[in-house]
Amino acid sequence: MANKKTINTVTADHRPPSAVVGQPSFIKATLAIIHKDLAAEFRSRELLTAMLTFSVLVILIFNFALDLNIDVRQKVTAGVLWTTFAFAGTLGLNRSMAVEKDRGCMDGLLLAPVDRSAIFFGKAISNLAFMLIVEAIVLPLYAFFYNETRIFKLEFIAVLLLGSIGYISVGTILSAMSVQTRTRELLLPILLFPIVVPVLIASVLASGAIINDMSLPQIMTPLNLLIVYDIIFIAVSFMFFDFIVEE
Amino acid sequence: MIQVTKLTKRFGLKTILRGLDFQVQPGEFVALLGPNGAGKTTFLRILSSLSRPTLGKVIVAGHALPNESSQVRAKLGVVSHLPLLYPELTAEENLQFYARMYGITNYQSRITEVLQLIGLENRRKDLVRTFSRGMSQRLAIGRAILHQPQVILFDEPYTGLDQDASEMLDEVLKEIASHGRTVVMTSHDLIRAEALATRFDVLSRGVITASINKNDLKNNLMDFYKQALAN
Numbered sequence: 449m450a451n452k453k454t455i456n457t458v459t460a461d462h463r464p465p466s467a468v469v470g471q472p473s474f475i476k477a478t479l480a481i482i483h484k485d486l487a488a489e490f491r492s493r494e495l496l497t498a499m500l501t502f503s504v505l506v507i508l509i510f511n512f513a514l515d516l517n518i519d520v521r522q523k524v525t526a527g528v529l530w531t532t533f534a535f536a537g538t539l540g541l542n543r544s545m546a547v548e549k550d551r552g553c554m555d556g557l558l559l560a561p562v563d564r565s566a567i568f569f570g571k572a573i574s575n576l577a578f579m580l581i582v583e584a585i586v587l588p589l590y591a592f593f594y595n596e597t598r599i600f601k602l603e604f605i606a607v608l609l610l611g612s613i614g615y616i617s618v619g620t621i622l623s624a625m626s627v628q629t630r631t632r633e634l635l636l637p638i639l640l641f642p643i644v645v646p647v648l649i650a651s652v653l654a655s656g657a658i659i660n661d662m663s664l665p666q667i668m669t670p671l672n673l674l675i676v677y678d679i680i681f682i683a684v685s686f687m688f689f690d691f692i693v694e695e
Numbered sequence: 696m697i698q699v700t701k702l703t704k705r706f707g708l709k710t711i712l713r714g715l716d717f718q719v720q721p722g723e724f725v726a727l728l729g730p731n732g733a734g735k736t737t738f739l740r741i742l743s744s745l746s747r748p749t750l751g752k753v754i755v756a757g758h759a760l761p762n763e764s765s766q767v768r769a770k771l772g773v774v775s776h777l778p779l780l781y782p783e784l785t786a787e788e789n790l791q792f793y794a795r796m797y798g799i800t801n802y803q804s805r806i807t808e809v810l811q812l813i814g815l816e817n818r819r820k821d822l823v824r825t826f827s828r829g830m831s832q833r834l835a836i837g838r839a840i841l842h843q844p845q846v847i848l849f850d851e852p853y854t855g856l857d858q859d860a861s862e863m864l865d866e867v868l869k870e871i872a873s874h875g876r877t878v879v880m881t882s883h884d885l886i887r888a889e890a891l892a893t894r895f896d897v898l899s900r901g902v903i904t905a906s907i908n909k910n911d912l913k914n915n916l917m918d919f920y921k922q923a924l925a926n
Contacts, residue, residue, distance in 0.1 A: 471769075472798030480795035488783040491822075552777030556838070558745055559779075560796035561769035694747065 477562040481570025485544070486577065495543045495578055499536040503586045506532040511593045525596055526655035530611065530648055533583060537615055538637050540578050544571065545623040546632065554627075558693060568689035572620040579612050596659075603658045607671065611651030614678040618644050621685040625692050647681070650674040696721045696846060696877040697742065702751035704737055704901075711737045713901035714751070719894075721845075724878040726892035728885065728920055733898045735881040736775075739850045742879070743773045756845050769797070772839035772847040776854035778831040779838065782824035786815055786834050789823060790841055797842040809837040813867055829860025836867055847871065849880035853887060865891070889916040897923035 489495050510528045514520060548554040548571075557567050591597055598604065619640055626635040641648075653670035697719040704712040711734045719725050729735050740746040742755055744764035753760040756770040773779075780789050787806060794802035810816040813833040823831060832852060839847060849868070853861050861884075868891055872878055882888045888895065889909075895916060897905040905923030912919060 472796060476798070477796055480792055484781065484784065484788075484792045487788065488781055492783045547781075551782065552775060552779045553781060555745055555773075555775070555777070556779035556793070557796070559743060559768055559771070559773055560793070561765045561798070562796060563765075694745075 472560070472562050474563050474566045477560065477566040478570045478573070481557070481567060482574050482577070485571070485574035488547070489574075489578065495540050496581060498543065499540045499578065499582045500585060502539055503532050503536045503582055504589060506535065507586065507590050507593060521594055521596055522660055523656075525590075525594065525599065525659050526652045528594075529586075529590060529599070530652050530655065532586065533579065533608075533612070534615065534641070534644075534648060535637075536582055537575075537579055537612075537619060538640060540582075541575055541616075541619040541623040541640075542627075542633055542636050544575050544578070545620075545627040549627045554693065564690045564693065565686050567693070568620060568624075568685060571624075572616055572685070575620055576612060576616045579616060580609070583608055583612065598659045598661075601658055603667070604655060607651060607654045607658065607674070610671070610674045610678055611647060611655075614647035614651075614674065614681050615644055617678070617681045617685045618647070621689055621692060624689065647674065647677050650677060696723070696756060697879065698752070698754040699742075700752040702738075702741065702753060703749045704734070704741060704746070705749045711901055712741075712748075715898075715902050717896070717903055719877055719879060721877055722875045723894055724872050724892045725880070725894045725896055726888035727879060727881045727896050727898055728883075728888060728923075729881075729898035730924070734901045735898050736850055738898065739773075739775075739848050739879070739881060743771055743848055744768055769842070770845045772842070772844035773850070774832075774835050774839045774847070774852050775850040776852070778823075778835040780823045780831060780834055783822065785820050785822055786810065786826075786837075787819040789834065790837060793838050793841055799842055802841075805841065809841055812840075812870060813837045814863065827860070828855050829857065829863060832856060832860065832864060833867060836864075836871070840871060844876070846877045846879070849878065849882075851881055851883070853882060853884050861887070885916045885920060895919065899924055 507528065514524060548557065558564065587599055591599060622639045622643070623636055626632045626639060629635055650670040650673040654667055654674060657667040657670065697717065699715060699717040702712050702715040703710065715738065727735055727738070737746065741748050741753060741760070744760055744767050747761045755767045758766040760767055781792070784792065787810070790806045790809065791802065794806060799805060807816065810819050813836055815830060815834060815837070818826070818830065823834065826834065852864060856864060865887065872891065880888070880892065893909050895907055895909070896903050897920060904926060905919070907919055
């Protein structure tokens with residue numbers, strides 16, 4: 449009963465002249481979502497901890513499982529890294545959208561008078577940031593365990609960025625779809641991996657070509673493919689997000 | 696303020712709302728009563744643009760749904776039994792986030808006012824995950840009124856609240872209603888609905904089966920409700 453005293457019955461529900469409600473801009477709404485996701489994650493560290501732990505375990509397992517002579521190492525690096533990032537990415541995507549769904553926050557986002565593609569871009573950029581943070585930590589670890597420093601080439605980093613963009617743009621829209629089902633943890637990888645195969649193949653080919661010091665034309669073919677897929681996946685996700693999140 | 700004509704909502708072969716008609720005048724506080732599965736939540740989700748009508752016409756605050764959903768959302772506040780809040784953010788950070796999503800400029804003073812209204816100004820820096828269910832629900836109301844909506848929809852706001860928290864929520868709802876806002880609230884708590892609302896509608900099997908103003912209520916609301924369901 450003592451709590452009742454905390455209610456301020458003085459009329460406080462009148463908008464002061466300083467608090468003006470306007471049309472929220474697309475960019476401001478996107479930035480608000482990114483800021484909210486990063487602030488919540490850096491406080492809880494649930495998502496990053498899970499993704500990082502999983503990634504480190506995978507590269508350790510591969511390290512013990514593979515015969516690491518120089519020849520093999522060159523051949524497997526791109527595959528090992530992309531396998532690690534792809535599976536760790538699904539953990540992050542699932543968790544990122546589950547946070548919105550479980551406490552009804554997705555409804556809170558959808559109730560805001562913003563273009564719903566701003567929600568997609570906000571969530572996608574947050575997810576991309578988490579994936580890039582994991583990659584930034586895993587790459588030095590990989591270099592240490594596998595004695596492989598060519599993964600720090602600028603071209604390799606650029607492919608990593610492009611591949612992550614393609615993966616996350618499809619993953620964000622599919623996680624928005626799968627989170628509405630009871631079997632979301634199972635459904636997301638089942639939906640995601642067949643669709644994202646072109647991005648992963650192009651990423652592995654381009655990364656492998658860079659590590660193996662192949663000629664520019666050999667690198668450009670998968671790289672062009674990766675850029676095209678990125679554009680297509682972002683455009684399709686942008687167009688269909690509204691339909692997917694609506695009941 | 697709200698005008699719904701022959702609203703039908705189907706999920707696959709299942710029809711939830713069957714040609715429902717519903718009007719609310721500005722400043723009215725309507726309690727929408729009905730048994731579980733009557734379609735109350737589905738109806739509120741359509742009014743709040745979270746779900747599309749299968750058939751029928753829905754106008755909220757002068758804008759038609761679903762075509763003008765963005766304009767409707769700008770004039771609408773929604774409180775459901777879920778708080779729609781982020782547990783890892785503080786009360787203030789949650790309100791700041793929603794203020795930015797609603798395009799509120801200079802929102803700091805407005806947030807302070809809202810926190811005072813809901814009695815949480817002393818907990819503004821605390822994480823929402825440390826809040827009780829009652830405090831979360833009050834903050835959810837703060838979130839819903841932050842942008843000064845013309846229409847507020849409450850979907851079972853008392854769910855899971857103990858007696859003290861429910862009484863506090865009563866105070867907040869009375870305060871909100873006293874400012875001439877249009878309110879639609881679904882509830883199973885007839886005593887609270889009778890104390891707060893100015894009109895009572897009974898939704899059963901997808902249609903409004905009875906409607907009465909508080910002044911026209913002869914006996915208590917329970918009798919009216921039972922009779923409406925029996926008919």
